[in-house]
Amino acid sequence: MTREEKSQVIEDLTAQLAENSNIYLADISGLDAGTTSNLRRACFKANVSLKVIKNTLLAKAMEKSDKEFGELPDVLKGNTSIMFSETGNAPAKVIKEFRKKSEKPVLKGAFVESAIFVGDENLDKLVEIKSKEEVIGDIIGLLQSPAKNVISALKSSGGTIAGILKTLSEKEG
Numbered sequence: 001m002t003r004e005e006k007s008q009v010i011e012d013l014t015a016q017l018a019e020n021s022n023i024y025l026a027d028i029s030g031l032d033a034g035t036t037s038n039l040r041r042a043c044f045k046a047n048v049s050l051k052v053i054k055n056t057l058l059a060k061a062m063e064k065s066d067k068e069f070g071e072l073p074d075v076l077k078g079n080t081s082i083m084f085s086e087t088g089n090a091p092a093k094v095i096k097e098f099r100k101k102s103e104k105p106v107l108k109g110a111f112v113e114s115a116i117f118v119g120d121e122n123l124d125k126l127v128e129i130k131s132k133e134e135v136i137g138d139i140i141g142l143l144q145s146p147a148k149n150v151i152s153a154l155k156s157s158g159g160t161i162a163g164i165l166k167t168l169s170e171k172e173g
Contacts (some may be wrong), residue, residue, distance in 0.1 A: 006057060013053065013061035020084040021113050024091040024126075025072065026105035028052070029079030039098055039105065046094050049084040058082065070116040075108040088112045092126035 001009075017023065028036065043050040055076035062069045083091040089112075095105050109118040110126055117126060130138070 009054075009057050010060045010064065013058060014064045016084060017061055017065040017067060020086075021111075022085045022088045022091070023111040024083040024085070024095075025075060025108040025110065026081050026083060026091075026095060027079050027108055028081045028105045031102065031104050035102060039094075042094050042098055043083065043091075046090045047085060047087070048091050048094055050081055052079070052081050055080050067111070067114070069111060071118050072109045072111060072116060075118060080108065081105065087131045089127055089129040089131065092123055092129070096123060096127050 028039065031039065040050055055078075058080065059073050059076050062073050083094075085091050092107070092110070095107055098105065107117075107120045107123050107126070109116070110122070111117075112126065112129060
């Protein structure tokens with residue numbers, strides 16, 4: 001690869017790092033061609049972009065990026081694949097599901113909405129992260145809950161008040 005080609009790859013990677021707020025680093029070394037193809041298919045179905053990248057180029061792109069990657073450049077040893085996703089937990093779910101049949105991919109680290117996770121032991125935490133849409137849905141559900149309670153209380157007490165008024169008017173008569 002020429003210096004110009006490397007420079008172009010670094011620029012492209014820097015742009016991708018800037019565009020994505022969910023970035024996973026994984027080790028997929030040792031997977032045969034068929035298994036790697038299955039992993040790529042699983043990523044595609046989950047809207048996850050998977051690329052195998054040279055550590056030195058990725059480290060330079062991280063350095064040039066406006067984001068603070070903390071300890072993530074330290075995990076760039078051996079084989080590294082980078083996964084981009086719009087949903088914070090999608091790559092973690094793909095990795096976890098894929099590991100039911102294989103020992104790889106191994107999570108090296110992740111950058112999720114500016115939070116940094118280093119090490120495979122964080123995989124379960126990452127799977128449980130809720131997407132923006134799920135959090136908004138939870139908030140709407142919580143906000144609607146008190147309103148529903150007030151409305152149902154008014155309906156039930158409205159019936160009670162009407163019943164009391166009817167009973168009182170019958171007694172007077």
